[in-house]
Amino acid sequence: MGRIEIITANTAAALAAKLCRVQVISAYPITPQTPVTEELAEMVENGSLKAEYITVESEHSALASVVAASQVGARVFTATSANGLLYMHEMLHWAAGSRVPIVMACVNRGVGAPWTILNDQQDTVSQRDTGWIQIYCRNSQEVLDSVIQAYRVAERIQIPIMVCYDGFILSHTSTPVDVPSQEEVDGFLPPLEDRSGMDGHTLMNVNPLILSDPRPDPEGRLMPGYMEFRYRLQQDILESVNEIKSADEEFSAIFGRSWGASVWTYRMDDAEHAMVSMGSLASECTLAADQLRNEGVKAGVVGVRVYRPFPRVEMVESLAGLKTVTFFEKDVSYGYQGALAMDAKAAMYDSEHRPLISSYIVGLGGRDVRPDQLAQATLKCVGGETKHCWLDVRDL
Amino acid sequence: MPTSSIRQLPKTEMILPGTRSCAGCGLMLTYRHALKALDEGKTIVAVPASCMTVLHGVYPITPVKVVCINNPFAATGASATGIVAGLRATGKTGYTVVAFAGDGGTYDIGIQALSGALERGTDFIYVCYDNEGYMNTGTQRSSASPVGAVTSTTPILAKLQHKKDMVRIVEAHNLPYIATASPSFPFDLYDKFKFAKDVKGPRYIEVHAACPPGWGFPNKDLVKMGKLAVETGIHALFEISEGKFRLTSRSLALAEKGRKKTVADYVKGQTRFRKISAENLSRLQDFTDKRWNDLLERHFKDNP
Ligand SMILES: Cc1ncc(C[n+]2csc(CCOP(=O)(O)OP(=O)(O)O)c2C)c(N)n1
Ligand code: SF4
Numbered sequence: 196m197g198r199i200e201i202i203t204a205n206t207a208a209a210l211a212a213k214l215c216r217v218q219v220i221s222a223y224p225i226t227p228q229t230p231v232t233e234e235l236a237e238m239v240e241n242g243s244l245k246a247e248y249i250t251v252e253s254e255h256s257a258l259a260s261v262v263a264a265s266q267v268g269a270r271v272f273t274a275t276s277a278n279g280l281l282y283m284h285e286m287l288h289w290a291a292g293s294r295v296p297i298v299m300a301c302v303n304r305g306v307g308a309p310w311t312i313l314n315d316q317q318d319t320v321s322q323r324d325t326g327w328i329q330i331y332c333r334n335s336q337e338v339l340d341s342v343i344q345a346y347r348v349a350e351r352i353q354i355p356i357m358v359c360y361d362g363f364i365l366s367h368t369s370t371p372v373d374v375p376s377q378e379e380v381d382g383f384l385p386p387l388e389d390r391s392g393m394d395g396h397t398l399m400n401v402n403p404l405i406l407s408d409p410r411p412d413p414e415g416r417l418m419p420g421y422m423e424f425r426y427r428l429q430q431d432i433l434e435s436v437n438e439i440k441s442a443d444e445e446f447s448a449i450f451g452r453s454w455g456a457s458v459w460t461y462r463m464d465d466a467e468h469a470m471v472s473m474g475s476l477a478s479e480c481t482l483a484a485d486q487l488r489n490e491g492v493k494a495g496v497v498g499v500r501v502y503r504p505f506p507r508v509e510m511v512e513s514l515a516g517l518k519t520v521t522f523f524e525k526d527v528s529y530g531y532q533g534a535l536a537m538d539a540k541a542a543m544y545d546s547e548h549r550p551l552i553s554s555y556i557v558g559l560g561g562r563d564v565r566p567d568q569l570a571q572a573t574l575k576c577v578g579g580e581t582k583h584c585w586l587d588v589r590d591l
Numbered sequence: 592m593p594t595s596s597i598r599q600l601p602k603t604e605m606i607l608p609g610t611r612s613c614a615g616c617g618l619m620l621t622y623r624h625a626l627k628a629l630d631e632g633k634t635i636v637a638v639p640a641s642c643m644t645v646l647h648g649v650y651p652i653t654p655v656k657v658v659c660i661n662n663p664f665a666a667t668g669a670s671a672t673g674i675v676a677g678l679r680a681t682g683k684t685g686y687t688v689v690a691f692a693g694d695g696g697t698y699d700i701g702i703q704a705l706s707g708a709l710e711r712g713t714d715f716i717y718v719c720y721d722n723e724g725y726m727n728t729g730t731q732r733s734s735a736s737p738v739g740a741v742t743s744t745t746p747i748l749a750k751l752q753h754k755k756d757m758v759r760i761v762e763a764h765n766l767p768y769i770a771t772a773s774p775s776f777p778f779d780l781y782d783k784f785k786f787a788k789d790v791k792g793p794r795y796i797e798v799h800a801a802c803p804p805g806w807g808f809p810n811k812d813l814v815k816m817g818k819l820a821v822e823t824g825i826h827a828l829f830e831i832s833e834g835k836f837r838l839t840s841r842s843l844a845l846a847e848k849g850r851k852k853t854v855a856d857y858v859k860g861q862t863r864f865r866k867i868s869a870e871n872l873s874r875l876q877d878f879t880d881k882r883w884n885d886l887l888e889r890h891f892k893d894n895p
Contacts, residue, residue, distance in 0.1 A: 218680035221673070247676035252707030256669030259662060259704065263637065263673030266660055269680045285663050392658075393683060412651035 197375040197450075204335040204365035207372050208274065208300040208358070209234040211342035213244045214380040215298075217272040218387075219264035221249035221257045225279040226312045227362035228302040232274065254279040258286035258297075265295035268391035270346065274300035276362060277318045278307055284322065291326025291428060296349035296387075297356070298342060299327075303474065303525075304362040305560035313561020314362040316474060320502070320526035320534050326428050328356040328435060329502045331473040335365055335372050337454050343375075344442045344454075347384050351438050352431050361475040363561070375450055383449050432504050439501055457506035459498045460513055462488065466495030468577050469514060469550075470569060472523045473499045473535060476558065480523060483569035492577055494570075499535065507542040514539070515546040519576040522554035523569060523586075532556075532583050551576055557586040594778040601627045609654040612646045615810030617800035617817060618720045619646060620774035622655075622691070625718065625798075628784035630657060633686045637671045639701060640664040641693040642727045642802075643720070665700045667692045668708030671715045687788055688715040694735035695725045698755050709764035709793045716787050716794045719757065722802040730805045730863075737825075738875050739858070739867035749866045753878050761795045762831060768794040770830040775801075775817025779828055779840035786830075799826035807862025816860065821845075823857045824883035829890070836889045846887055854879055 202210070209231050212220065220239065222232040238244035247264070251257045254275050261271040275283060280301060290297055301319045305311040319329060330345065332338045338360045345356040360366060408420040419427065440456040447453035461481045463469065468487070470480040477498035487494035497513045499506065514520050522536035531537060536554035543549060553576040558564040564586070572586055594600065605626035612619045622643075626634065634657045638644055647659050662670035671690040678686055690708075692701055697719035705717060724742050725731040732742040734755040741749045762769055768790045772780035780798065787794045801816045803809065808816055820826040821841045828842040838846050845851060854876045858864035867875075 219673070219676045221676075247680045249672055249676050250711065251669060251672070252703060252710075255665055256672075256704050256707055259666035259669035260673030260676065263660060263662065263670040264677030264680065265673075267635070267674055267677035267681065267683065269677040271677075286666065289663055289666075389681065391681075410649070410651065418651040 197373045197379065199371050200374050201369050202335065202372050202374075203230065203367055203369050204332070204338045204360045205230040205302065205367070206234060207335040207339035208342055208360075209238070210374055211339045212272040212298075213238055214375065214377060215272075215343055215346045215384055216270065216386075217244075217246055218269040219247045219249065219261060219271045220273065221251050221260045221264075221271070222273045222275065223251055223254045223257045223279060225254075225276045227304055227366040228274050228276040228279070228300065230366070231300055231302070235272070254282040255286055258283045258290060261297055262286065262290050262293055262295055265297055266293065266391060268387070268389040268393065270387040271297055272299070273297065274302065276302040277304035280318045280322060281306060284325070287322055287325035287327060290355045292424070294353040294428070295355060296346070296353055298345045298349055299355065299357050300338075300342065301357045301359040302362050302366045303359055311560035312362070314364055315525035315559045315561070316359070316361070317526045317559070319357060319359045322357075323503050323534065326354070326432065327503065328354055328432065328439075330356065330358050331500060331502055332358065332360040332365070333475060333478045333498065335370050336452070338365065339372055339374065340446065340450065340452055340454060343380055343384060344439075344446050347442045348435065348438045350387055352435050353390070354428070354432060354435060359474065364475045373452075379449060383446060436501075436504055436506070454500060457499070457501040457504075458509040458513060459500055461496040461498070463495035463497065463513060465493060467493040467518045468573060469495055469497050469517050469520045470523060470573055471497045471499065471514070471520060471535065471539060473502060474525070476523055476525060476564065479564060479566055480569055482566035483573065486566060486570045487573060492574065494573060502535070505538050505542065510539050510542045511546050514543060514550060516548040517550040519551045519553070519573075521573045521576045522552070523557050523572070524554070525556070525558045527556050536583070551579065551581050553581045554583050555586040556584070562587060594782050600624070600781060603627065603630075605630050605656045607654040607656070609648070610646045611648055612642060613804055613810070615803040615813040616642070617722065617774050617802060617813055618642055620777070620813070621720055621772075621780065621798045621800050622646065624774065624777045624781050625784045626657060628781045629687055629689060629788055634658070635660060635674055635686055635688050637662055637667055637674060637688070637690045639667045639692050639696040640727065641696055642722070643691050643693065645727060664696055666704055667696055667701045668704035668706070668713070668717065671717070672708045672711060672713045675713055675715055690715060690717045692717070692719055693726070694719060694721040694723060695733040698734045698757050702760075706764065709761065709766060709795070713793050714791055716784075716796060719795070719797045720800040721797055722800045722805055723754070724802070724805050726802050726805045738878065739871035740863045741866050742863070749871065753874070756882075758795075758797055764793070766795055767792045768830070768832055770796045771826065771828055772796060772798045773817045773821055773826060773828060774798065775814045776821065776828060776840045783830060805863070807865075808860050812860065819852065819857045819860070823852045823854050824879050825854065825857055827883060827886050829886060836893045838886065838890045846890055851883065
């Protein structure tokens, strides 16, 4: 049986890694991720977690070392934020291309320069094309549960997963979290199947990561080339929605909590107007929706939980036929607009009932976002005025 | 007893015909003897972007009979640490983890990860095969290139700076075993790898691996060029075991009796030095002499 603890999202992530019986951990400290590295180090040193803890000299090395450990058959974990994540950029591609089931906690923080330690999601959103699955969490309970689900998904399909949560807003805020027992987690997550290719003591002399064109191996089997490898990664990520869904369903059967696979909705049954967002900001949108409902506006929220693979079908189903949709996001694709709005609009192109759309960039570098601001911006769109702009930016 | 005859080397070839390295490649000869010393079916090599990647071939065809884990250019030390940790965490025992990186992947982009792995005490052998340039990308300068060498990024003025003293940097990490070697002295190389295999903790071996196309000499002169490097003191053969320094092989013989050849003898056979000025030649000679004298002093101090 689980027990309720008052903990931060960082502690929830660390506890989840422990409950998943990770075998190799490697991480490099960066605010606001630091407590994750520290708490896991402490668990390893005090013997409550039997794992190898690699104290690396950089994030590039953190990810490089867990990729290699995963390649020889270990269940691995790492965590980072902001510039640390960007420093891993080369290794992010490498991890996905190596098809290793790494789970990484990404504590969202604005990217320097200029420096900020506070939250936005530019760091992870700008890594969306690296071949990782990305999950954005609403609260600390979802962080804990998502890390556990992520191992199950990653190991079935051999694709690495980022579990993203907002710096400080979640990472450093204590809330009640139901921490499951080890037995419950063991019942959900089987031990890692060793795919290292080392059977007992013999090693195969393969060198699996330099691929050109398909060519026959010594037994005459046609082995994939670079482009086939990339194609397979794309197909497998697209199909991962099924694994993500079934993981959440089975998780819910054991633990009694469901996070709604790729997309979750709030008061959308009879809604005419939607707010769309990710992470803790999407939770904030639910408060704005309540406000609007009190004012007689039929508003609801569509929260994107899994941003890659992009939940195209779910987005279209939940947004088509509405009168207005307003996006709120803490990132920007420079030279264009918010990445989430851009992706969602592309998904809705084929829909017959296209709603009016507005999109707002909000809360960069920890700028406060209040529910009433979200409600007001939504009302503008409800009133027929569509905008693509930044909310609460001081035009100096 | 040091190896002194070819008949003492294992007959097993871990590298089969069909590698993609150039004819007369010093790396290839190094790897061949190193694997003879290391392999009992339980060697895992970590390889960054380099000529070594090319040598290993394109999946699924590889002429090398060991497991190779490719890693990005900057990550070799970290990858090796990850392999060691992963093996330990999953209870796989008896493996020798070896990193094999070029001078670019060691002296330059990989130095941070290497330093990290050495400081952490990772139980592995790090091999730097030093061909004094970025050969895989077409002979650009690295911080291991010697002064006066023309490279494709020092095409007109030739390299202005001396080579970085990597072994001293490595030594500052307090390793149990450090060695230099040359494929032109294969028994010495073989013995050092064989010894290193059984040492616990981080070990570093730097091999001076001549490169015919990169340096500009005929393929057939590979062994000769490697020997000249040792006989001029450009590359000295030694080992530092638990802090104790010892010249070995031809360098030991040179120290005890005989005379170094001049650097001019070495540079004249290589087109990369075609533009070396008199001033740079004398800088290279002075640099070589100073280093050689330091090594001699150290040798006689530790081996009175
Ligand atoms: C991050 C990164 N930068 C640049 C390269 C391109 N690159 C591949 S190999 C190489 C040079 C390798 O030189 P060295 O390590 O000396 O090995 P060699 O090719 O001489 O065997 C370079 C620059 C790369 N693969 N990755
Ligand atoms: S370029 Fe030089 S080091 Fe590279 S394979 Fe050819 S000979 Fe060997």
